[in-house]
Amino acid sequence: MEMSEQPHSNTDYHSSRGGEFDLPSNDVVIGNRPLREYTFPNALRNPRRAIVCVPGFSASGRSFARLAPLSSAWDIRMVNGPLERAYPGDAVDTLAGVIADYAMQFDRPVILGTSFGGLVAISAALRMRGAISGLILTAAFANGTRLGTLPFMRQLIPAMQLTASSLAPITARVVGGPGIDSAGRSAIVEDVLAMPADERARRLRTIFSTNLLPHLEQIDAPALVIHGRRDLLVPKARALEMARALPHCDYHEIRGAGHLPYITHAAEFVALTTAFLERLGRRP
Numbered sequence: 537m538e539m540s541e542q543p544h545s546n547t548d549y550h551s552s553r554g555g556e557f558d559l560p561s562n563d564v565v566i567g568n569r570p571l572r573e574y575t576f577p578n579a580l581r582n583p584r585r586a587i588v589c590v591p592g593f594s595a596s597g598r599s600f601a602r603l604a605p606l607s608s609a610w611d612i613r614m615v616n617g618p619l620e621r622a623y624p625g626d627a628v629d630t631l632a633g634v635i636a637d638y639a640m641q642f643d644r645p646v647i648l649g650t651s652f653g654g655l656v657a658i659s660a661a662l663r664m665r666g667a668i669s670g671l672i673l674t675a676a677f678a679n680g681t682r683l684g685t686l687p688f689m690r691q692l693i694p695a696m697q698l699t700a701s702s703l704a705p706i707t708a709r710v711v712g713g714p715g716i717d718s719a720g721r722s723a724i725v726e727d728v729l730a731m732p733a734d735e736r737a738r739r740l741r742t743i744f745s746t747n748l749l750p751h752l753e754q755i756d757a758p759a760l761v762i763h764g765r766r767d768l769l770v771p772k773a774r775a776l777e778m779a780r781a782l783p784h785c786d787y788h789e790i791r792g793a794g795h796l797p798y799i800t801h802a803a804e805f806v807a808l809t810t811a812f813l814e815r816l817g818r819r820p
Contacts, residue, residue, distance in 0.1 A: 557723040559598045559614070569623060569634045574598050574614040579607035586642035587813075589614040590635060590660075592651035592675070592796075593739060594731045599723060600648075602802035606809065611642075616653075619730040627742035628652075632659030640667060646813065648672040651770070651795065652739060655680065658748050661755050670816050671755060671782075672809060674762040675795045677774040678752055678781065680743040704728040713766050713794020720799040752781040759785040760812040762805060764793030786812065 559574045574597035587610050589600045597614030606612055615638060617623055623630040635656060639645050647668055649657025654676025661671050677683060708724040709716065716724075759782040763775040772789075779787040788808050793801045 555719055557598050557601045557719060559601055566634045566637045570618055571634055571638055572597060572616050572618050576604055576607040576612060580609065580611050582611045583642045586611040586613060586645035588635065588639045588645050588647050590649040590653035590657045591616050592653050594728045594736060596727045600798060602799055603806060605806050619727060622735045622738065627739045628655045628659055628746050632656045632663065636660040636663040639664065644669040646670040646672060649676060650674045650798065651676060652743060655746055655748065662751055668757050670757050671759040674797060675764060675767055675770055676778065677770050678749040678778040680746045682774060683743065710768060711795045712800055715792060715794065715800030749781055753783060755782060758816060761785055761787045762797060762808055763789050764795060764797045765789050765791050766793060767795045769795045
């Protein structure tokens with residue numbers, strides 16, 4: 537694997553107001569593909585305790601900013617393909633290949649994915665097999681073809697994504713649920729606006745044609761599925777079928793949480809994640 541770093545300033549489309557979601561980032565090149573890497577300042581750096589976090593549909597790695605309490609004990613790397621330009625090919629498969637190659641620099645990392653990033657995390661885990669120590673999925677699903685049959689997803693969500701410039705604040709409220717605060721909502725809106733409409737449409741088409749459910753039995757690593765009880769985008773049934781198909785999986789729901797529990801219910805999310813990580817028994 538060839539990896540190089542390129543300096544990157546996140547002021548091109550991120551807020552300049554400061555705050556918890558304005559994390560430092562670098563662009564790294566994996567093979568010939570760029571990958572944007574966000575990290576916590578002065579956090580632990582240990583390849584034996586790495587967590588590679590893959591954000592959702594139109595989010596950047598900084599959406600995981602409220603995982604900061606984990607960064608004193610774990611090497612948190614939050615990564616995404618640059619939102620302002622697309623990878624060629626299948627939106628899930630190509631990104632999963634880049635994420636897997638990136639994650640191989642660490643010693644059996646944990647892979648964490650949310651929503652669309654959950655599909656990517658599953659695909660990366662299938663590529664890496666025994667090279668990961670755990671898999672964490674939140675607001676996630678393994679069979680996007682079933683989501684495509686839901687009237688809400690088939691009609692409303694594509695309309696919201698394709699008209700993101702005017703509807704981004706509404707999208708943030710729907711996705712985040714009643715627990716989303718102004719800082720979280722602003723970060724979501726800024727990231728949504730960074731992605732071109734054709735890339736949003738391409739990702740939607742990929743989601744609705746991707747079914748990784750039959751392959752989950754191949755993932756031997758311990759898994760944790762966290763789902764918000766008020767998630768309007770991914771039905772509980774889809775989260776449960778994914779959890780049941782994973783050979784070694786714990787399933788937890790967060791009461792009152794929508795599609796972004798790691799933002800809106802960060803303390804509970806971090807507690808569940810910490811307990812799972814401790815059970816993995818990873819040591820420095």
